[in-house]
Amino acid sequence: MRRLPPLGAIEAFVQVARLGSVKAAADELALSAPALSRRVQALERFIDKPLFARRHQAMVLNGDGERLLAQIAPVLDALSDAVEAMTSGTEVLRLRLGILPLFASQRLFPRLGELRATHPELHLDIDTAGHGVARLGDGLDAVIALARDIDPTLYAKRLDRNSVYVIGAKSLLEGPNAVTRPAQLAELTALVHRDMPDTFTAWRQSAGLTSLEPLAIDHFDSGPLMLEAAAQGLGIAFMHASHFEDANDPRLVRLFDIPVESPYSYWFVCRPRALQQKPVKLFHDWLIATLGEDR
Structure with a gap:
């Protein structure tokens, strides 16, 4: 049988590759950082190739490292699952x-x-x-x-399949300056999710308001935080109808009854x-x- 590198060296390599940090990987594996580094270096010596570009406080896979990770990470995960199944008794x-x-x-x-x-x-x-x-x-x-x-x-x-809704705080519909017209968007901040960057553009085009610009556009990578920001009056969120309906938040309302199919x-x-x-x-x-x- 062909000789294989130590399993500990493979495990160390995969953890560093996934976490991008020797310290984080060492914490995950309950090792000291020097001990983990030695395991990674042992694997590199075994295959006679460097696997990482070493930068200050970071480890970035090089081309050989990426190819190795793609082949062995799924196998290591399957091995972990098999051992868990055997030791759990079920x-x-x-x-x-x-x-x-x-x-x-x-x-x-x-x-x-x-x-x-x-x-x-x-x-x-x-x-x-x-x-x-x-x-x-x-x-x-x-x-x-x-x-x-x-x-x-x-x-x-x-x-x-979904529709784009304009979601804002209920208070926006109250008082003498209630937001009832799309043109009033020029006075408000639009909230847009980074995974849905075209929601505002899609809504604006469907509404026939291609020249309309909001006061500013703030980007989020968290849907729950977008909804909370809208509820707090920090802007109006361009999100899916399902996001609004599933939130069922009495602080939020849908603005402008304009049907817009979402591109997402x-x-x-x-x-x-x-x-x-x-x-x-x-x-x-x-x-x-x-x-x-x-x-």
């Missing part, structure tokens, strides 16, 4: 799911009890960090993404071969039956 199926916090809190988590009752052996590791689609196969098995469309080389199933949808995304994995297939089938657009 079958454990683990899905590493990338998801946006707002979709998770509004639409997925209220239904997870049904999933647990149907598949008690299936457990989810939730990852709300960004760029989930790009990390498929590298720590993530599947992603629920918000996007215009998905790379055709990936498997994707659309979960919804939520999608279930994974690599095609991942559907052959039992955890991915179980979750996919349950999700589509429960939350899919054709349910």
Whole structure:
């Protein structure tokens, strides 16, 4: 049998690659930073190639490192799952799911009890960090993404179609300066999610107000914080109808009854071969039956 590098060296390499920091990876593996560095260096000596570009307080994968990570990270994850299943005494199926916090809190988590009752052996590791689609196969098995469309080389199933709403504080409809006309947007700050950068433009075009400019545009990477900012009167949020309806926040109102189809949808995304994995297939089938657009 071909000789393999020590498992500890492989584990150290994967953790540093995923976290980008020797210190963070050492904390994760309960090692000292020098001990972890020695493990990574041992792997580099074994394959006789550097795997990282070393920068101040950061470790960035080079080309060889990226290729190695893509091949061994899924295998290491599968090995970890197999050991967990054996030591727990029961079958454990683990899905590493990338998801946006707002979709998770509004639409997925209220239904997870049904999933647990149907598949008690299936457990989810939730990852709300960004760029989930790009990390498929590298720590993530599947992603629920918000996007215009998905790379055709990936498997994707659309979960919804939506409308763009203009969402603001209820107080905006009160008093002598109540906001009732789109032209008044010139006096307000627009709140836009970084994953939905074209919502304001799509709404403005559909409303026939192509020259309209808000006072400013503030960008968020958190849907819940956008809704809270709107409720606090810090601006008006350009978000989906489902975000407004699922929030059910009495402090918020929809402004301007103008129908605008959103260019964005939520999608279930994974690599095609991942559907052959039992955890991915179980979750996919349950999700589509429960939350899919054709349910």
